[in-house]
Amino acid sequence: MHDWLHFPAVRSRLRGSLLAGAIGDALGAKTEFDSIDRIREIAGPDGITDFIPAYGGVGRITDDTQMTLFTLEALIRAHAQRRREGSADVVQSLQLAYQRWLHTQGVAWERARGPESDSPAPDGWLITHQELFSRRAPGLTCFGELEAYGRTGKRGSVDHPVNNSKGCGGVMRAAPIALWSENLAELFTLGAESAALTHGHPSGYLSSGTFAVLMHLLLRGEPLPSAVAIARLELERHEQHEEQSVALDQALALAGEGPPTPEKLESLGQGNVGETALSMSVYVALTTPDADSALLASVNHSGDSDSTGSVCGNLVGAMYGEQALRASWLDRLELRAVIERLADDALAEFADDAPAGDDWYQRYPNY
Ligand SMILES: [Mg+2]
Structure with missing residues (x-):
């Protein structure tokens, strides 16, 4: 079913993708809201060249990586449920994974789990890791909308947007969606719907759909320029794609002008909204x-x-x-072992001979 997952390079690419995402998150953790002038004051004239202590240590990740891990966990759980029961609602699986993340941010389980759940405690292997229980400047939109779901049980979607936010909280957690399907249209839709749980503006969720397709193509070994071209075609099939399309075109045009500088990168935007978080990343x-x-x-x-x-x-x-990836970064990266194990578990679950048995289903239970 997922033949491409058997390519020997895929394991390295998937682990690389999750680990490098966490490294980038940790490299930027201290200076999330700082100007480049302030960054140069803090880190020296070359700016950031290594981890800077943040959140009480070096190599500490933030909400971006925390939520990405819950995205991947949701996909594993939904896939395992579909294997066992014949069907599963993967978007619901994502919603409930994000509710578990919300609980890690200090919201009591009774208020985080949602009105349809009577589960006495959050389950599964991922949430057993105490290091996840730490607030790292969580995005207010994600936090607020997940709290609202905890109260109402009403799920946001592309057709029923929860708000008009195009913050980058949807796209920043979407990379693992790449694993869900080999069908690019289906991947795009799931990427968009995963973001629309919390972000209702088209650029808040189309960025995520585009990113899911792009990540899928990269994991399969497609070179970046053609992967961007293919993902952009998929993007264009969706209403109100123009803002994200223009942002990607600006990134492609600027990429023709040589190596990146902070000033060039900033000319594309701030990266705090979906379309520029993606376009700036593609540019770099x-x-x-x-x-x-x-x-x-x-x-x-x-x-x-x-x-x-x-x-x-x-x-x-x-x-x-x-x-x-730089060994000295990997060695100091928070949650490295959890990230690697989750990546390997995903490959195991999505393989033809996926694990069965009570151990596995306790690790990745339904919803
Ligand atoms: Mg963050």
Whole structure:
């Protein structure tokens, strides 16, 4: 069913994508809201060249990576449920995974779980990791809309938007959606719907659909320029795509003008909304020769450094693979072992001979 997952390079690309996303997130964690001038004051004239202590340590990830992990967990659980029961609502699985994330942010389980759930405690393997229970400047839109779901049980969607937000909180968590299907239209739709749970503006969710398709193509080994072209065609099939399409075109045009600088990157935007988080990340990935330089370029600007670091990291980690990542970053990266294990579990679940048995289903239970 998912033949491409058996390609030997896919494991390295998937792990690389998740790990590099987390590294980029951690590199930008301290300076999420700082100008490039302030970044140079803090980190020196070259800007950020290594982890800077943030949230009480070095290599600490933020909400971008936390939520990305819950996205991947949701896909594994929905896939396992579909195997066992014949069907599963993957969007519901995503919603409830994000409710578990909300609980890690200090919201009591009774208020986070949603009115349809009577589960006495959050379940599954991922949430057993205490390091996830830490607030790292969580996005207010994500937080607020998930709290609202906890009260009402009303799910946001593309057809029934919850708000008019185009913040980058949808796209920043969407990379794992790439695994769900080999059908690009289906992937785009799931990427968009996953974001529409919390973000109702087209650029808030179309960015996520585009990113899911792009990530899928990269994991399959498609070179970035053609992957962007294919993802952009998929984007164009959706209403109100223009803002995201224009943002990508600006990134492509600027990429023709040589290596990135903070000033060039900032000319594309701040990265705090869906369309520029994606376009700035694509720009950096197109204009750098390796993962190391891409990760640094992606966080050295005046905008939402951890989110562009995270999204760009997802892209270049898939392009260059796990082995291309700087060892001193991997060694100090928070939750590294959990990230690697979750990636491997995803490949196991999506493989033809997926695990069965009580252990696995306790690890990845229904919803
Ligand atoms: Mg963040």
